[in-house]
Amino acid sequence: MNKRHLTATLALGAAATLALAGCSGNAGDGDAEAGGNGNGSGASCDTITLGFLPSWTDGLSTAYLLENQLGALGIDVEMQTLTEAGPLYTGLAQGDVDIYPSAWPELTHAQYMDEYGDSIEDLGAYYDDAKLTIAVPSYVDITSIEELAGNADRFGGRIVGIEPGAGLTAQTQDSMMPEYGLDGEYELVTSSTAAMLTELENAIDGQEDIVVTSWRPFWANEAYDLKDLEDPKGAMGEPEALHFLGTDGFSERCAEAAELIAGIQLDDAEYGSLEDMVVNEYAEGREAEAVAAWLEANPEAFDTIVTD
Numbered sequence: 001m002n003k004r005h006l007t008a009t010l011a012l013g014a015a016a017t018l019a020l021a022g023c024s025g026n027a028g029d030g031d032a033e034a035g036g037n038g039n040g041s042g043a044s045c046d047t048i049t050l051g052f053l054p055s056w057t058d059g060l061s062t063a064y065l066l067e068n069q070l071g072a073l074g075i076d077v078e079m080q081t082l083t084e085a086g087p088l089y090t091g092l093a094q095g096d097v098d099i100y101p102s103a104w105p106e107l108t109h110a111q112y113m114d115e116y117g118d119s120i121e122d123l124g125a126y127y128d129d130a131k132l133t134i135a136v137p138s139y140v141d142i143t144s145i146e147e148l149a150g151n152a153d154r155f156g157g158r159i160v161g162i163e164p165g166a167g168l169t170a171q172t173q174d175s176m177m178p179e180y181g182l183d184g185e186y187e188l189v190t191s192s193t194a195a196m197l198t199e200l201e202n203a204i205d206g207q208e209d210i211v212v213t214s215w216r217p218f219w220a221n222e223a224y225d226l227k228d229l230e231d232p233k234g235a236m237g238e239p240e241a242l243h244f245l246g247t248d249g250f251s252e253r254c255a256e257a258a259e260l261i262a263g264i265q266l267d268d269a270e271y272g273s274l275e276d277m278v279v280n281e282y283a284e285g286r287e288a289e290a291v292a293a294w295l296e297a298n299p300e301a302f303d304t305i306v307t308d
Contacts, residue, residue, distance in 0.1 A: 045254035049078040051088045051097030055162075055193035057219055058242060059102035061271075061278045062126065064287040065264075066101050066244075068295065070257055072306040083192070084165040085109060093119035095247045098254075099261075106240040108132060108167030119248045124262040125241035127217065127271050132168050132236045134159070134176065135214040135226040137204050144230040145180050152185040154209045160199050161213045164190040171237055172213050179235035188213075200224055217271055219279045263304025270301050 048070055052059035067077045080097050082088050089109070091097045093116035105113045105122070113120070134145050142151070159182075161169050169190055177183040196212055197220060203210035204224060214226060221228075244261050251258035266274065274294050282290035299305065 045075065045257060047076040047078060048098045048254065048257060049080050049096075050099050050101055051080045051082060051091055052101055053083060053085065053088065053163075054081050055083075056102070057275055057279050058127075058130075058217060058271075059100070060287070061275045062101040062242075062244075064278060064291045065274065065294075066099065066261070068288065068291045069260055069264075069306050073256055073260065075254075075257060084163055085112065085167065086165045089113075089116050089120070092116070092245060092247050098247050098250060099123070100245040102126075103243045103245045104130060104167055104240060105243055105245065107237045108171065108240065111167070111170070121246040121248055121250050123244040123246045123251065123258055124264070125243045126264045126266055127242040129216075129239050129268070130242050131216050131239045132171055133214045133216060133228040134172070134211060134231070134236065135221070135228050136209070136211050137200075138225045138227045139207060140209050140211075140227070142229065143227070144232065145176065145182075145235070146230075146232065148211065148229075149181055149185065155186070155211050157186055159186050159188045159211050159213065160196050161188050161190045162193045162196050168213050168215060171235075175237070176231075176235040179233050197224075217268075217275060219275050223280070260304045260306065264302045266301065270298060273298070 050063045050066055052063040054060050063079060067079065070077050080091075082091075088097065088100055089112040092100050103109055105117075134148075136142065142148070148155070159172065159177075161172060163169065169188070173183075173188050177186065177188065200210060200212055200220070201224070211229075212226075214221060214228070216228075220226065244264070246254075246258070246261075274291075277290040277294045278287050282293075295301070295305070295307075299307065
């Protein structure tokens with residue numbers, strides 16, 4: 001196991017504490033001098049703000065990919081980190097951020113789309129086989145969520161989760177646990193993705209039983225040799241696509257950027273290598289360098305790729 005994976009993720013998670021009130025001060029004013037933020041008819045596209053959660057490394061990877069590609073168009077990109085999906089959707093709907101670079105709007109974040117969807121523009125899907133999972137280390141001798149019932153003592157009566165506001169948390173708490181009769185036997189423990197990974201690593205170091213909430217694509221599945229538990233009742237939901245979302249009117253205001261973004265579609269190998277380079281092969285602080293290396297190695301990864 002590459003311990004640098006966890007170190008980088010923990011550092012990013014600790015750094016991602018900015019509230020939306022700290023977003024760009026000219027957000028939402030509609031002034032042509034305000035840069036990329038704001039939904040007013042006079043807003044320009046000189047600056048685009050990307051809002052993402054660093055501990056959710058699909059968004060981390062694609063945020064830095066967009067930073068590179070939008071920068072190649074001559075656009076100034078501002079990176080806004082948050083720790084929960086809810087404030088990010090709020091900021092997107094209000095124009096405080098321009099793009100959420102890896103959203104799960106079809107199922108995992110459906111409640112946010114129900115609330116804010118009228119003020120959000122779908123800029124296209126870049127990956128079409130994302131899924132929520134319940135996972136254990138490969139050495140744990142169960143293969144299905146059904147087998148968790150009656151085995152709570154083995155796992156300390158705990159399913160170790162991530163952020164309380166995550167769609168994965170809601171799906172686990174509201175759908176999976178009651179569907180399999182686990183809500184009276186297990187507690188879903190939430191805190192952060194980084195804290196979940198710490199508990200996971202400690203358990204693996206001691207070869208102890210642990211069950212966690214996870215998802216695919218996610219670098220930790222391979223790094224920690226996790227095994228997805230079978231879900232015969234489909235309680236974790238069907239596979240869904242990962243989308244780029246923009247604030248309402250984004251494609252009209254930033255047509256060139258929107259065209260570039262709409263052309264980004266990655267398969268398993270392309271996305272996997274991007275995330276691996278950003279999260280694993282390069283240390284924290286070298287994400288831009290990682291993306292540049294990935295683009296050099298994948299010069300035809302998508303149709304609208306911009307090269308210097």
